[in-house]
Amino acid sequence: MKELICIVCPRGCHLKVDENDDYKVTGHRCARGVLYGYQEMTAPTRVVTSTVVLENAGEERCPVRTSQAVPKAKMFEVIDIVRKLKISAPVSLGQVLVPDIAGSGADLIATRSFSGTGN
C-alpha cells in the first residue's frame, strides 16, 4: 500500500494505492483522484516549465512549457534540450519551438509573445 497526496487540485487528498490489488485507489474525493493515483503509480507525468535564451526582443528570456505532461523520468532530458536552445523574436504565444521534445510526445511551446522590436 502506497500513500500519495493527489496533486490534481489544491485540495490535496491523501490517497492510498494498493499495488497488489490492481492499483485500487482509496481516500479520493473525486474521480480525478482515482486516475491520478493509478497514473502516479504506473506512469507518472509532469508538465515541465522553463525559459530559453531570447534575442532581439529587449528581454533576456522567453518562458516555455511542454504542451502536455511528459513522463516524469524525462523531465531532466527535456530541460537539457531547453537549456541549449536559443531563439529570436518575434515569437508568438503557443508557437512550437521543439516538436516531440525528447521523444515525449509533447511539444515545447512558447508561453509569451515578443514582437521583436527590441534591441
Next chain:
Amino acid sequence: MKTQQYDLVVIGGGPAGMAAAVSAYDQGVRSIVILERDKQLGGILNQCIHNGFGLHHFKEELSGPEYAERYIKDVRARDIEVRLESMVLDLNSERIIQLVSPSHGFELIEAKAVILAMGSRERARGGIGTPGTRPAGVLTAGAAQRYVNLEGQRVGENIVILGSGDIGLIMARRLSLEGCKVHACVEIMSEPGGLARNIVQCLQDFDIPLLLSHTVTRIEGKKRIEAVHIAKVDMQMRPIPGTERRVACDTLLLSVGLIPENELSRAAGVELDNRTKGPQVFENLQTSVPGVFACGNVLHIHDLVDHVSDESARAGRAAAAYLSKQTDTAGGDLIALEAGRGLRYTVPQRLHLRPDLEKLDIFFRVTHTAEEQKIIVESGGKQIALFRRVHVAPGEMEKITLPAKVLAEIQPGAKLSLRLEAAL
C-alpha cells in the same frame, strides 16, 4: 501645471488592475487609465512561468505569462489608456494623483473614481528578524524568481529555503531543474504554508527535505553567505537548544509571506484592517474613502489569480455603478461583519444592507487546518445560514455566498458573525 481629468484611474497593471479596467469599460466607462510602474502589463504573472493558473477562470492549466497575455489582449482590444513606467507618488482623499514617469516627468491627475490594484510585497529578512551577519546571497523567493525567470541569472548553487510558501516551493523545483542543489525547505510551523500539491511536485519530486517545526537560527558568512544554522523549535516556536546543526550553502531564499502594498491607500486616508493589512471594504469593494475601490492582493492575499480576476471584475463593475450615479452607491443599514471563532478575517468587513442587494460573497481564511467543519452565519444571535466543508486550511481562501433570502434575515443594527465548528 494642468491637472488631467479621468473618470477612472486604476493604479497597478497586474491581473487585478487589468480585470478591473476591462470590466469597468464593459459597463460603459470610457475615460479610463491604467497606471503601471513596470515597463509592461501583467505584474507578477510575467515571472510566474510555472503552470497551474486559470483552472477556474479559463478551465485550462496555463502558465503565468499565458494568463497575463489573455488579459493584456482584452485591455488592448478596448479604448483603455495604459501608461507604463508611471509611478504614482501620492493619492489623496480628493482622488488627486501625483504621477512621475520618464516620458512625461511629474503630472497631476484628478479622478472621479480610483481602483487600488497595487498588489503586494514579500516579507523580507527584516520582517522576521533572523540573527547573524548580513552577507550577500540572502534574498526573497520572488526576487530570485525574477532574476532566474526574467533576467536569466543564476542565484547560487547550494540553496536553503526558509518558509514553505508557494513561491519558495515553486523556486525549489525551478532551481533543482536548473541543476542547483536545494538542501532543505525549513518551516517554523508544524504544517506547510504552501499547497499540498506543491509539496509533492516541487519538493518530493526532487527529494528535497521539508523540515517542519524548524527554523534558521543564524546566518553565517562575511561577503557571501556560507552557511545557515537550523534548529528544531518547541510549541512556542522557540529554538530547542542542542538541536542546532550547520548547513553549508551559498544562497538562502525567504518565502515567509506577502504583505499588501498600501502606502498610497494610507496616504489617501483609507482605513486599513490590521488582520488583512489591506483596506476595509464594503460589499461593493469600496473603501472608507468614497469613490476609492480595492481589489486583488492589495486588499487581501489570494492563493489563486483566478480569484483575483473575479474580485477585480466586481470592483470594476462597482466603480462603473458609482460613476454612473455620481453618488455613493452605499445606502441602507450599515452592518459590520465579525470573524468569530476559527476565522482570521472576512472580506468585506462591513456592508450596506440595501433592498436591491441580490447576494453577498464573503471571503475569509480559517485559523487552523481541520476536517469536516461547518461555517455558521449568525445575525442577532440567530443562525441564518450554514455551510459545510470537508477540509479547511489557513492556506486556502474560503468563500461563501449568501442569497437574497438569507440577507433578508439579517437584523438591522446587529453584527453579521461567522464562525467555524466541527460538524459531528
